[in-house]
Amino acid sequence: MSASSRKNAQSYRPDVDGLRAVAVASVVVFHAFPSTLAGGFVGVDIFFAISGYLISQHIIETLDQGRFSLVDFYARRIKRIYPALIVVLIASLSAGLVLMASGELARLASDALASVAFVANIYFYMTQDYFSQGASASALLHLWSLGVEEQYYIVWPVALYVLWRFASRRVATLAIVATILLSLASSIYLSGTHATAAFYLPVTRFWELLFGSTLAWAEFHRARKLAASASQDTQPGCAMVGLRPPLRDFAAFAGLALIVASLVLFDPKTVFPSWRAALPTGGATLIIAAGPQAWLNRRVLSLKPFVYIGLISYPLYLWHWPILVFVRLLSSGAPTTSMLLAAVALAFVLSALTFYFIEAPARFSRPARRYPVRVASGLFAVMMGIGLSSYAISREDGLPGRFPDASFGAQKEGWTFTDECKKAFPGSDFCMTPAPNGRPEVALLGDSHANQYYAGLEPALSAGGAGLFAVGSGNCPPFYGIDIHLGGYVKHCAALFDGVLDYVIKSPDIHSVILSSYAISSITGGFDYDTGGYIRLVAAAGELAGRSGEGSNLDVYLAGLERTLSKLTAADKTVVFVLDTPELDFDPNTCVRRPVQISVRSPCAVPRAKVDHRLTGTQARILAVLDKFPAVKVFNPVPLLCDAQSCYARQGAEFFYADRDHLSSDGSRYIGKWLVQDLKTKGGT
Numbered sequence: 166m167s168a169s170s171r172k173n174a175q176s177y178r179p180d181v182d183g184l185r186a187v188a189v190a191s192v193v194v195f196h197a198f199p200s201t202l203a204g205g206f207v208g209v210d211i212f213f214a215i216s217g218y219l220i221s222q223h224i225i226e227t228l229d230q231g232r233f234s235l236v237d238f239y240a241r242r243i244k245r246i247y248p249a250l251i252v253v254l255i256a257s258l259s260a261g262l263v264l265m266a267s268g269e270l271a272r273l274a275s276d277a278l279a280s281v282a283f284v285a286n287i288y289f290y291m292t293q294d295y296f297s298q299g300a301s302a303s304a305l306l307h308l309w310s311l312g313v314e315e316q317y318y319i320v321w322p323v324a325l326y327v328l329w330r331f332a333s334r335r336v337a338t339l340a341i342v343a344t345i346l347l348s349l350a351s352s353i354y355l356s357g358t359h360a361t362a363a364f365y366l367p368v369t370r371f372w373e374l375l376f377g378s379t380l381a382w383a384e385f386h387r388a389r390k391l392a393a394s395a396s397q398d399t400q401p402g403c404a405m406v407g408l409r410p411p412l413r414d415f416a417a418f419a420g421l422a423l424i425v426a427s428l429v430l431f432d433p434k435t436v437f438p439s440w441r442a443a444l445p446t447g448g449a450t451l452i453i454a455a456g457p458q459a460w461l462n463r464r465v466l467s468l469k470p471f472v473y474i475g476l477i478s479y480p481l482y483l484w485h486w487p488i489l490v491f492v493r494l495l496s497s498g499a500p501t502t503s504m505l506l507a508a509v510a511l512a513f514v515l516s517a518l519t520f521y522f523i524e525a526p527a528r529f530s531r532p533a534r535r536y537p538v539r540v541a542s543g544l545f546a547v548m549m550g551i552g553l554s555s556y557a558i559s560r561e562d563g564l565p566g567r568f569p570d571a572s573f574g575a576q577k578e579g580w581t582f583t584d585e586c587k588k589a590f591p592g593s594d595f596c597m598t599p600a601p602n603g604r605p606e607v608a609l610l611g612d613s614h615a616n617q618y619y620a621g622l623e624p625a626l627s628a629g630g631a632g633l634f635a636v637g638s639g640n641c642p643p644f645y646g647i648d649i650h651l652g653g654y655v656k657h658c659a660a661l662f663d664g665v666l667d668y669v670i671k672s673p674d675i676h677s678v679i680l681s682s683y684a685i686s687s688i689t690g691g692f693d694y695d696t697g698g699y700i701r702l703v704a705a706a707g708e709l710a711g712r713s714g715e716g717s718n719l720d721v722y723l724a725g726l727e728r729t730l731s732k733l734t735a736a737d738k739t740v741v742f743v744l745d746t747p748e749l750d751f752d753p754n755t756c757v758r759r760p761v762q763i764s765v766r767s768p769c770a771v772p773r774a775k776v777d778h779r780l781t782g783t784q785a786r787i788l789a790v791l792d793k794f795p796a797v798k799v800f801n802p803v804p805l806l807c808d809a810q811s812c813y814a815r816q817g818a819e820f821f822y823a824d825r826d827h828l829s830s831d832g833s834r835y836i837g838k839w840l841v842q843d844l845k846t847k848g849g850t
């Protein structure tokens with residue numbers, strides 16, 4: 166055995182693998198049985214602290230020995246990360262080609278492309294809330310964390326090299342601490358103002374990895390100081406050398422208490438990461454700092470079952486989520502407990518096989534050790550091939566001709582945001598104006614429940630020579646003076662719509678305004694038949710705040726509606742107010758007939774009585790306000806999508822819904838032709 170190999174063997178800490186087991190088990194249980202361990206998502210934060218510690222240990226060791234090389238570092242990273250990831254990506258895309266409908270496969274391919282480039286966290290920040298209902302259909306959503314880690318690995322080695330070479334230990338330590346504080350501050354701030362950005366972006370997550378990196382930094386310098394004084398026998402991997410065993414044990418149990426507290430106290434509605442992520446990351450850091458001789462580390466975390474799960478934790482993290490997604494997909498969104506347990510068991514089996522036959526040989530075999538750069542280059546080439554294949558699938562809209570129902574979710578037409586529009590209204594999530602030199606005559610304003618009509622309205626209006634101006638932002642009612650609280654952060658809707666409405670009122674070209682939003686969600690405070698408590702409407706400022714600032718969601722909504730209609734009608738605009746579309750109590754993808762299917766939903770419908778119970782009382786209050794404005798047209802899509810018994814997600818080969826509460830392109834065209842008629846006639850539907 167070489168000196169390097171002996172050193173690695175001596176410095177290996179089985180308790181850290183045991184801690185990995187705690188992290189991955191938390192995530193797997195949360196994903197499979199979310200109500201059982203609602204805070205299990207913090208397992209990722211435990212991983213961040215571990216990764217920061219181990220990677221910094223290696224960098225510092227090679228810097229100290231004068232053999233640090235960025236090429237060698239990234240070759241090692243590729244050998245560590247790519248092999249198992251390649252297998253999971255190929256397996257997921259292959260399963261998607263056989264089982265997924267067009268929209269699902271196109272999204273999977275886009276997810277894979279972002280993951281290949283290690284920008285999955287940035288991509289999901291722009292497209293997918295981690296805790297939303299739709300997240301359960303995104304088979305590669307969990308790879309957001311790999312994006313954060315890889316972005317850290319790009320920045321941190323270079324930063325540490327510069328600090329090592331050109332800064333004193335004191336200055337370097339201050340720089341690291343300052344970076345932690347700045348990153349933590351950004352996490353706290355953005356968690357309160359833009360929770361999705363705080364969850365995914367690297368700037369709000371780096372401090373978690375820096376917890377582990379700072380421990381490795383402190384551990385190295387303490388060991389060097391003790392070695393120089395020859396007063397202690399240094400222990401590898403212990404920042405608490407010289408402290409009495411009870412203090413080490415206290416640190417380990419304190420760390421465990423922080424982790425348990427985060428698992429028990431947090432849930433998907435918790436504002437996160439913010440300062441709360443310090444519990445799991447701080448807990449993991451304390452456990453590592455306690456050293457391998459602490460009782461918890463030596464007698465519990467170093468047990469063989471924990472160590473084994475820790476060894477396969479990376480492939481297990483990669484495998485478990487896609488398997489769960491496909492099981493839910495094939496069981497029409499309602500897998501039994503037995504199915505979920507079988508999925509977890511399969512993930513363990515595949516993880517063990519991946520570790521022994523793919524990951525370990527790619528890292529530790531003789532060719533991998535002798536030609537690390539060549540092996541890394543080969544793996545990189547394979548990943549690029551996966552990326553190109555994913556791009557091709559995405560560009561072909563998920564290959565909708567693979568089986569009869571494979572066209573579900575296909576985007577039969579698309580549009581792009583207008584740069585000038587986005588510049589004029591920077592707070593918008595979508596912003597479209599007519600083609601160059603076209604005049605906007607109709608305005609479509611609201612949240613995603615307004616944007617869902619764009620596919621049907623725009624071509625119909627264009628055919629008649631009318632241009633469509635569409636602006637909106639998710640969850641925002643298109644009214645004056647209303648902001649919205651989503652969980653723990655505020656979305657400043659008024660800053661957008663006060664300006665948009667003023668523009669519409671002053672525009673001589675715009676003669677008609679369509680107002681549409683997810684009203685029932687805003688008023689009840691929850692999505693898709695949820696009991697509420699997540700959404701809160703607040704009056705932003707001015708006249709509206711004086712009247713309803715402390716009112717209920719319904720009070721604030723009605724006050725905003727009345728004020729907005731008063732101003733639009735006073736400006737002689739034709740206004741069409743669109744009532745809510747029926748909400749489904751299931752995902753329409755459960756109605757897709759796939760080549761392999763455990764079950765398929767039939768009929769693809771929600772009971773009309775359930776829809777009426779959800780909407781009738783609240784809509785009566787809305788209609789009472791609308792009655793004050795006889796010129797305002799009221800458009801109700803419910804009779805167009807429902808009969809006396811049911812409201813339908815599909816009719817024949819056409820899917821009217823893309824998800825539980827948004828229309829598909831077919832649904833938009835179907836409803837849009839009736840909505841256009843309301844713009845042309847005096848009466849409402």
